[in-house]
Amino acid sequence: MNALKGTSLDLKEYNLEKFKKIFPEVFCEDKIDFEKLRLLLGDEIEDKEERYEFTLNGKNNAIRIA
Numbered sequence: 519m520n521a522l523k524g525t526s527l528d529l530k531e532y533n534l535e536k537f538k539k540i541f542p543e544v545f546c547e548d549k550i551d552f553e554k555l556r557l558l559l560g561d562e563i564e565d566k567e568e569r570y571e572f573t574l575n576g577k578n579n580a581i582r583i584a
Contacts, residue, residue: 529584 544554
């Protein structure tokens with residue numbers, strides 16, 4: 519039987535590691551270079567100021583906590 523650590527998975531670090539595997543060239547000193555990412559993604563980036571979005575009060579905070 520394995521002992522449990524009692525800690526939650528660090529989702530931010532987990533997602534960054536996955537992102538580094540997919541787009542290693544957009545990282546510079548462990549930071550994301552969004553201009554390089556924009557060049558790689560091309561037309562797939564939404565850059566319009568206005569767009570329809572449904573949000574709930576506290577949604578961003580809930581995502582950070584999770």
